[in-house]
Amino acid sequence: MSNFAADVYQNHYLSVDGSQVNAIVTVASAGGVEAAQQPEAAEIVIVDTSGSMYLPQTKIKGAREATSVAIDCIRDGVEFAVIAGTDHGSLVYPHEVRLVSASETTRSEAKRAVRRLKAEGGTALGSWLKLAGRLFDTAPDRVCHAILLTDGENEHETPAQLDAVLAACEGHFQCDCRGVGTDWKVSELRRIASVLLGTVDIIADPADMAADFRSMIQTAMGKATRSVSMRVWTPQGARLAFVRQVAPTIEELTDRAVEVNALTADYPTGAWGQESRDYHLCINVQPRNIGDEMLAGRVSLVEGDELLGQALIKAVWTDDQQLSTKMNREVAHYTGQEELADCIQDGLEARQAGDHPTATFKLGRAVQLASESGNEDKMKLLQGLVEVDDAATGTVRLRREVADVDEMALDTRSTKTVRVRPGT
Amino acid sequence: MIFLCPKGHASTTPDYCDQCGDPIAASPAQPTQVLPVVEEADTSQAARLNPCPRCRSPRSGDDRFCEACGYDFLSPTPAAVAWEAVVRVDTGQFARLSDRFASAPASFPTDHVEQRFALDGLRVRIGRSQGSRPETAPEIALHDPGVSREHAILERQRDGTYAVLDLESTNGTTVNDGPVPVRTDKAPVDPLPLDDGDQIRLGAWTTITIRIR
Numbered sequence: 280m281s282n283f284a285a286d287v288y289q290n291h292y293l294s295v296d297g298s299q300v301n302a303i304v305t306v307a308s309a310g311g312v313e314a315a316q317q318p319e320a321a322e323i324v325i326v327d328t329s330g331s332m333y334l335p336q337t338k339i340k341g342a343r344e345a346t347s348v349a350i351d352c353i354r355d356g357v358e359f360a361v362i363a364g365t366d367h368g369s370l371v372y373p374h375e376v377r378l379v380s381a382s383e384t385t386r387s388e389a390k391r392a393v394r395r396l397k398a399e400g401g402t403a404l405g406s407w408l409k410l411a412g413r414l415f416d417t418a419p420d421r422v423c424h425a426i427l428l429t430d431g432e433n434e435h436e437t438p439a440q441l442d443a444v445l446a447a448c449e450g451h452f453q454c455d456c457r458g459v460g461t462d463w464k465v466s467e468l469r470r471i472a473s474v475l476l477g478t479v480d481i482i483a484d485p486a487d488m489a490a491d492f493r494s495m496i497q498t499a500m501g502k503a504t505r506s507v508s509m510r511v512w513t514p515q516g517a518r519l520a521f522v523r524q525v526a527p528t529i530e531e532l533t534d535r536a537v538e539v540n541a542l543t544a545d546y547p548t549g550a551w552g553q554e555s556r557d558y559h560l561c562i563n564v565q566p567r568n569i570g571d572e573m574l575a576g577r578v579s580l581v582e583g584d585e586l587l588g589q590a591l592i593k594a595v596w597t598d599d600q601q602l603s604t605k606m607n608r609e610v611a612h613y614t615g616q617e618e619l620a621d622c623i624q625d626g627l628e629a630r631q632a633g634d635h636p637t638a639t640f641k642l643g644r645a646v647q648l649a650s651e652s653g654n655e656d657k658m659k660l661l662q663g664l665v666e667v668d669d670a671a672t673g674t675v676r677l678r679r680e681v682a683d684v685d686e687m688a689l690d691t692r693s694t695k696t697v698r699v700r701p702g703t
Numbered sequence: 704m705i706f707l708c709p710k711g712h713a714s715t716t717p718d719y720c721d722q723c724g725d726p727i728a729a730s731p732a733q734p735t736q737v738l739p740v741v742e743e744a745d746t747s748q749a750a751r752l753n754p755c756p757r758c759r760s761p762r763s764g765d766d767r768f769c770e771a772c773g774y775d776f777l778s779p780t781p782a783a784v785a786w787e788a789v790v791r792v793d794t795g796q797f798a799r800l801s802d803r804f805a806s807a808p809a810s811f812p813t814d815h816v817e818q819r820f821a822l823d824g825l826r827v828r829i830g831r832s833q834g835s836r837p838e839t840a841p842e843i844a845l846h847d848p849g850v851s852r853e854h855a856i857l858e859r860q861r862d863g864t865y866a867v868l869d870l871e872s873t874n875g876t877t878v879n880d881g882p883v884p885v886r887t888d889k890a891p892v893d894p895l896p897l898d899d900g901d902q903i904r905l906g907a908w909t910t911i912t913i914r915i916r
C-alpha cells in the first residue's frame with residue numbers, strides 16, 4: 280500500500296465563546312510503490328476531431344502527435360482506448376467497444392489509427408464521456424483515467440445532457456481536461472474536471488500539446504492507490520462549515536459529502552501518486568469553558584476501509600488573547616489564496632459585463648494578494664489584463680486590448696495556488 | 704475496543720471521544736474501562752430521572768447533547784414549558800366499551816364541553832367527581848361512571864414533563880392505546896412519561912390529551 284502522511288496547521292486556541300476552528304491539513308503520499316503493487320489501470324484518450332480542429336491545421340496535427348506521445352507512455356498491461364469526439368463519440372482504437380491491453384503491438388496499431396484521424400463534425404462533450412464511461416465499465420476494479428482534449432464549446436447537446444452524463448460518470452473515472460485555442464469555454468471544462476476529480480488547463484500553442492499529454496499520462500501511470508476518500512469526523516453539536524482542497528488547486532468539496540454516520544462524512548479525492556495536497560477545513564463548534572480541550576475534527580484518508588493516514592484538529596479555550604488572536608501562517612496563506620481566486624473570477628466577470636470600476640478593484644486586490652503570497656505565475660497572468668502601478672497597494676489600470684488567450688489562461692488558472700513560502 | 708470518555712460516552716477511539724471530542728486520559732497502567740460500565744451508568748437512577756425531553760433516551764452525565772437524537776439540553780429549558788390536560792368525551796371509545804358497561808345505566812353525556820386543566824404541582828390526581836365531598840376532590844374530576852374515585856395520577860418529572868400512573872383503577876388506563884403502569888403497594892413502578900399530544904383514555908368515554916400550552 281501507499282504511504283501517507285497527514286499534518287495539521289492551525290491555531291487551536293479559541294477565545295471565550297470562540298466557536299470557529301480553521302485548519303490546514305496537508306496530505307503527502309510517498310507513492311513510488313513497486314510496479315507489481317500498483318493497482319491495475321485503464322486509460323482513455325479523448326481527442327476532439329470536430330471540424331474546427333482544422334482551424335488552424337496545426338491543432339489537429341498537434342492533437343494527433345500528442346495522442347501518439349500519450350499512447351507511447353501507457354505502460355504494458357494497462358487497458359486503453361482512443362476516442363474521437365464530434366457530435367458523438369466514436370472509437371479510433373480498438374474498433375469494437377472494449378479496452379485493449381497495452382503492448383508493443385497494440386500501441387503501434389493505435390498510433391496508426393490516430394495518424395488517420397480527420398477533423399469533421401460538431402462538439403458534444405457529454406457523448407464522448409458517455410462512451411468512455413461504457414468502456415471503463417468493462418474494466419471494473421481498475422484505476423480509470425481519461426484525458427479530454429477539445430477546442431470548442433459543447434454546441435451539440437444541452438447543459439442538462441452533459442450534467443446527466445457527468446452524474447453517471449462521477450466516481451467511475453477521473454478526467455483531466457485540456458482546452459486548445461480560445462474557442463472553448465472555461466466554465467464547461469472546469470465543471471467536467473471538477474466532478475471527475477481532474478485538472479483543467481489551457482494549451483495556448485498546439486506545439487505544447489505533446490509535452491502536456493506526456494506529463495498527464497505519466498502522472499496517471501504513477502498512481503499508487505485506487506480511489507481515496509477524506510473522512511471527516513466532527514463532534515456532536517459541531518458543523519463543518521466547509522472543506523476544500525486548497526493546493527495544488529482550489530476545489531470545493533463541501534457539497535460532495537457522502538454521509539458515513541451522523542458525525543462523519545467522506546469526501547472524494549480520487550487516486551494518489553507521489554504528490555501532496557492541502558485542505559482547508561472550517562468547523563463551527565459549541566464553545567466550552569476556559570481551559571477545556573476538545574477534538575474538533577478527525578481527518579482520515581481511507582482507501583475502502585483501510586486507514587492510510589490521519590490528522591487531528593483541536594480546540595482549546597483560553598482567556599489569553601495573545602494566544603487566541605494569533606492567526607496560523609498556513610491558514611492565513613490559504614485564506615489569501617482563496618480570496619485571490621475569488622477576486623480573479625469576480626474581476627473577469629465584471630470586466631466581461633463592462634463594469635470596469637469593479638473589475639479594476641477586484642483585479643487590483645488580486646494583484647496585491649498575488650504579490651504578497653509570491654504567486655508569480657498569477658502575477659504574470661494578471662499583468663496580461665492590467666497594468667500594475669503599485670502591487671503593494673493593488674493600484675492597477677485595466678488594459679484596453681486584451682488577448683483572448685491571456686484572459687482564458689487567467690480564468691483557467693485562477694484556482695491554482697502556491698504553497699506557503701518557507702521562512703516568511 | 705471501547706473507551707470511556709470523561710462524560711461517560713462509549714468511544715471507539717482511544718485518544719478523543721468519538722461522540723463529544725473530549726480528551727480521554729489514557730494511562731497505560733490502567734486497563735481501559737469497557738462497555739458494561741457504561742451500561743451500568745446509563746441505567747442509574749439519575750439517568751432515568753433526567754431523560755432527553757425529545758426522545759426519552761437516558762442522559763449520560765451532564766452531557767450537553769442527547770446521544771440518541773442530538774437534542775441540546777441547554778436549549779430553552781423544558782421546565783419553562785407549561786403543560787395542560789384537555790378533557791373530552793369520546794363517542795368512539797364509548798361505542799367500543801359499551802358492551803362492558805351494558806349492565807350499568809350509563810348514558811353518553813350530550814351536554815359536555817371541553818375542559819382544560821393547567822398542569823402545575825408535583826402531583827395531579829385524576830378521579831371520578833364526587834359532588835358531595837369537594838374538599839377531597841381530585842384536581843381533574845371527571846363525570847364518567849367508568850372512572851374510579853382515585854383512578855390515576857400525573858407526576859411531574861425533573862425535566863418539567865409529566866408522567867402517568869394508574870392507581871389500581873377498576874377499569875384501567877391506556878396511553879395512545881398502550882397500557883399504563885399500575886402502582887401497587889408491593890413494588891415501586893416508574894410512571895409512563897408523556898409527550899405533547901399523548902392521549903390518555905379512561906372510563907366510559909373520557910379522553911385526556913396532554914399537551915404543551
